Amino acid sequence: MPKAFSDQERDTIRAQMREKGKKLFEKHGLKKTSVDELTEAVGISKGAFYLFFESKEELFLEILEQFEKEIQTSILDFAVKPKANARKNVSEMLGGLLLTWDAYPLLKNFSKSDFDYLVRKVPAERVMQHVSNDEAFTNELIKKIKREGITVKASPRIVSNLIKGLFFMGLHRDDLGEDAYQETMNVMIDLVAGYIVGE
Template identity: 40%
Template sequence: MKGFSKREREIIQKGLFEKGKELFGQFGIKKTSVEDLTKAVGISKGAFYSFYNSKEELFFTILEHYESEFREQLLKEAFQEGVDPKDSLKRFLKKAIVMMEENPILDKFRKGEMEYLLRKLPEEKLMEHFGDEDDFFLQFVEEQKRRGVFKDYDSKAISGIFKMIFFVNMNKDGFGEESYDEMIELVVDMVSTYLVNE
């Protein structure tokens, strides 16, 4: 197989990333084939594997990119000056849920693709990812405790509550559409009430 120059590799990698966002967002992981991706960027199926070990790895790379943007945007908006901290936390959690639901990749991941992806990816890659996620929540919690925003509960317990809210959202289909919005509203309200210092 003919090797690609550095510039060609950069262009192809960017193309796979962009087409991956488009195709995975529209069809999900299972219904998008390696051939769909390679046809979209004009390379052979064999050439695909010099960039990614699998379509699942490409999806995961895109997912991590979105999650990174998602965290950055949320942190910018959290606990701004002059805004009541309790209201700010409510907005933070609601905004996170809306962002997950509006992003086609995160939404597809939420709608049953997670289990499939967990089966297909190497365990060490998943452990690294979930470790980063734990670090993000823990750092966020520690920062808010340092600033006096959060009460002095165990940081890992608070971090776990945030993850639990996102986990519920990832599995919202199991909670019944008619009561889900009210349930999330109640959870967000209770967490904000008990977590934030007066």
């Protein structure tokens, strides 16, 4: 039976698991990284792993959400350019969201098959919690845009779905090819920004 950990040990181990897990997932991918590799990297037993996470997929999702939180914070701190029009400002916000996403190798290499695998392996209620977090971010983003004096013409539900659409397009980066993906994404971001502000 795994030994009991103090609260401090639990916090330290959980942080190490996120850090070491990030490196292993970046190197091997979600499917090919094993629980044995994760526990060996942190120096805990396989049984102890399950005191922290129900599966390696739940660890991956926690790492993913940590990255998302950092990206979302940077977007909500985005300073609009007074001389730029509303569409351009919203386009730069959305572009910043996706460009920052690309700055993390783990996220940039996250594919459609990885997404499908993750959703299949993680409990449905955990997936719904993630969806709820995404919707909360969209609501904060809309408030941010409005605070900047930009009128939002689209409903929160549509804005949320449009942002998800951009994300899902990113999962097909390999299908499009890198150059075509970047060009297409820039066009899509501009069109989505235009729809949000009603232009």
